[in-house]
Amino acid sequence: MIPAKSDxxxxxxxxxxxxxxxxxxxxxxxLNRLKISIxxxxxxxxxxxxxxxxxxxxxxxxxxxxxxxxxxxx
Amino acid sequence: MKSVANKSLLSLHEAVALIQSGKNLLISGDESLxxxxxxxxxxxxxxxxxxxxxxxxxxxxxxxxxxxxxxxTAATVRFYEAGQLPSxxxxxxxxxxxxxxxxAFSEAHRRFAEDCASWPGVFxxxxxxxxxxxxxxxxxxxxxxxxxxQTGESSIAHAAVMHLGLPKSQFAQANxxxxxxxxxxxxxxxxxxxxxxxxxFVNGEKRNFAEYxxxxxxxxxxxxxxxxxxxxxxxSFQEVDPQAGIVRFYAPIFPGVEYKLxxxxxxxxxxxxxxxxxxxxxxxxTCNCILNYLYAKLEGKKTGGLVGPITxxxxxxxxxxxxxVYLTIETH
Numbered sequence: 143m144i145p146a147k148s149d150x151x152x153x154x155x156x157x158x159x160x161x162x163x164x165x166x167x168x169x170x171x172x173l174n175r176l177k178i179s180i181x182x183x184x185x186x187x188x189x190x191x192x193x194x195x196x197x198x199x200x201x202x203x204x205x206x207x208x209x210x211x212x213x214x215x216x
Numbered sequence: 217m218k219s220v221a222n223k224s225l226l227s228l229h230e231a232v233a234l235i236q237s238g239k240n241l242l243i244s245g246d247e248s249l250x251x252x253x254x255x256x257x258x259x260x261x262x263x264x265x266x267x268x269x270x271x272x273x274x275x276x277x278x279x280x281x282x283x284x285x286x287x288x289t290a291a292t293v294r295f296y297e298a299g300q301l302p303s304x305x306x307x308x309x310x311x312x313x314x315x316x317x318x319x320a321f322s323e324a325h326r327r328f329a330e331d332c333a334s335w336p337g338v339f340x341x342x343x344x345x346x347x348x349x350x351x352x353x354x355x356x357x358x359x360x361x362x363x364x365x366q367t368g369e370s371s372i373a374h375a376a377v378m379h380l381g382l383p384k385s386q387f388a389q390a391n392x393x394x395x396x397x398x399x400x401x402x403x404x405x406x407x408x409x410x411x412x413x414x415x416x417f418v419n420g421e422k423r424n425f426a427e428y429x430x431x432x433x434x435x436x437x438x439x440x441x442x443x444x445x446x447x448x449x450x451x452s453f454q455e456v457d458p459q460a461g462i463v464r465f466y467a468p469i470f471p472g473v474e475y476k477l478x479x480x481x482x483x484x485x486x487x488x489x490x491x492x493x494x495x496x497x498x499x500x501x502t503c504n505c506i507l508n509y510l511y512a513k514l515e516g517k518k519t520g521g522l523v524g525p526i527t528x529x530x531x532x533x534x535x536x537x538x539x540x541v542y543l544t545i546e547t548h
Contacts, residue, residue: 164445167391171533172339174444178472202340205548206387 144200144211151215156180156193165210172199224523225268225278228252234281235365240291240380242315242501243365244348244525245279250363251370253279258365259293259378261317261348265526267504272514272526274351280525282501285545290381293364295374298323304377305337312381313388313543315501316345319360320528324375329535330409330468339533342390344543345377346503347529360528386545390532393495393540394448395487396478398441404475411454412464425463426456437511439538440465440475451475452507452537466507466529467537484512485519488540492520499542503527507538 145151155162159177164170176192200207207214226234228249234241235256243250243260250260266273266280284291290309301324308314318325325347332338348360362376363369382388404425405417416425429436436453443449454464469475481487502524508514509526522542530541 159445162445166389167447167532168339168342170445170447171333174447174473175333175339177445178470181472199339206389 144204145215147197152193152197155196155214156189163213165213166207168203169199169207169210169214223269224280224282225266225270225275226281227278231279231281234283239286240284240288240378241365242282242284242378243279243363246276247358247361248276249279250361253363253365255368256365257291258363259315259317259376260363260365261319261346261376261525262361263346263349263525263527264351265349265506265509266523267502267514267519267526268523271516271518272509273516276351280523282524284380284500287383287386288380289383291378293366293376293378295362295364295369295371295376296324297374298327301327301375302331302335304343304375305335305340307377307379308337308341308343309379309381311384311387312379313342313344313390315378315380316343316375316531317362318345318347318375318529318531319362319372320347320349321359322373324373325529326411328375328531329411329529333534342388342543343531343533344390344501344541345531346525346527346541347531347535349506349528352506382545384548386547388500389544389546391497391542391544392447392530392532392536393488393491393542394450394536394538395481395484395491396439396441396450396538397448398443398476399479401477404440404477405471405473406469406475407471409468409470411466411468412462413469414461414463424461426458426461429456429463430458434477435480437507438478438480440469441478442473442475449534450478450537450539452505465537467535481512484508484514485517489520492522497542497544499544502540502542503530504540505530505536505538508540511538
C-alpha cells in the first residue's frame with residue numbers, strides 16, 4: 143500500500159534516491175529523473191516538487207508498482 | 217513478437233493479406249514495400265536489418281510484421297511534430313501502451329532524445345519503439361521514414377505513435393536487456409546535455425573528452441554506461457574528432473549523470489541467450505540496436521528466438537543505445 147503523503151517515508155525516499163532500489167524500468171527511470179533534478183537543484187522547493195511528483199507517480203500507477211512498493215519504502 | 221506461422225518476415229503479398237484481415241500490425245522494412253501497403257490498422261518505419269527466425273539478416277525484399285493480439289481494445293495512430301512530442305503522454309490510453317517510431321536524423325529524434333524524460337506523465341504507461349533508419353550504405357543518400365497505415369501518410373520529420381488499449385485484466389510492461397555493465401574505471405560527468413561533448417570531468421577533474429579517449433586508447437565500440445536506479449543505460453560513441461576536440465554520441469549525455477565505460481562483452485550471442493534463459497519472456501515486440509548487430513557481428517546469428525527490427529536507436533520511455541528493448545503483456 144502506498145504511504146500517505148504525510149508519511150516521512152516520502153522524505154526519506156527523496157533524500158535517498160542514490161541508494162533506492164526499484165524493480166520496474168519505468169520506476170527506475172522516473173526515480174533517476176528525480177535524482178538528477180535534485181543534484182542540479184538541491185533547494186527545499188525542488189525537493190518538495192520531487193516529493194509531489196513521486197507521490198503522483200506512485201498513486202497514479204499503484205497497480206503497476208505494487209510489486210516494488212515494499213522494496214522502495216522499506 | 218507475435219508472428220504468422222512462426223515467421224516474422226513476410227512478402228509484400230502476405231503483409232497486404234494481413235492488413236486486409238483487419239489485424240493491428242507493427243511493420244518494419246524497406247520504404248518501397250511500406251509505401252506499397254494499403255491503408256489499415258498498421259504503423260511502420262524503415263529499416264532493412266532484422267532479428268528473425270533465420271538469424272539476424274539484412275533484406276529489402278521482405279517486411280517484418282508483428283501481429284498484435286485480437287483483444288486489443290483500441291489502436292489509434294497519429295503523427296507528432298517535434299514540438300508536439302511532449303503531448304504524447306496526454307494521449308496515453310488509461311490501460312495500454314504506446315508504440316513509437318521516429319525517423320533518424322530528424323528534429324523529432326533529437327527533441328525526443330534530449331527532452332522526453334522531463335515530460336510530465338511520460339513514465340505513466342509503457343512507451344516503446346525505435347528509431348527508423350536506412351541501409352548503412354545509404355546514409356546521406358536517403359532518409360528514414362515513418363508511416364501511418366491508418367491514413368496512408370508517411371513522414372521523414374514526424375514521430376509516428378500507435379496508442380493501444382488493453383483489457384482490464386491485462387497490463388503491458390516495457391523492459392530492456394543490456395549486456396553492458398559499468399566498468400570499474402573513471403567516473404565521467406558532463407557539464408551540458410547533448411549529442412556531443414568537448415569538456416568532461418574525469419573523477420571531478422576537467423578534461424577534453426576527445427583527448428582523454430585518445431590518451432587512454434579507449435575502445436569506442438563500448439558504450440558509456442549510467443546507472444539509472446538499477447537500470448544500466450548506455451550512450452554509444454558515434455565519432456571522436458580529435459582535431460575539433462569533440463566527441464559525438466548516438467544518444468545524449470546529461471549533466472548530473474555519472475557515466476563509466478562499459479566492460480567488454482566477450483561473446484554477445486552466448487551472453488544474450490543466457491540472459492534470455494533467465495528471463496523466460498515471450499515479448500509482444502522486440503527491437504535491438506544496429507551497433508550490437510555490427511560490433512557483436514550478429515549477422516547470421518540467432519538471438520534466442522527473439523525477432524524484431526535492428527534499429528538506429530531503441531526506445532523504452534527514453535532513447536537507448538546498444539540495448540534490446542521488449543514489451544510483454546501480463547495478466548493481473
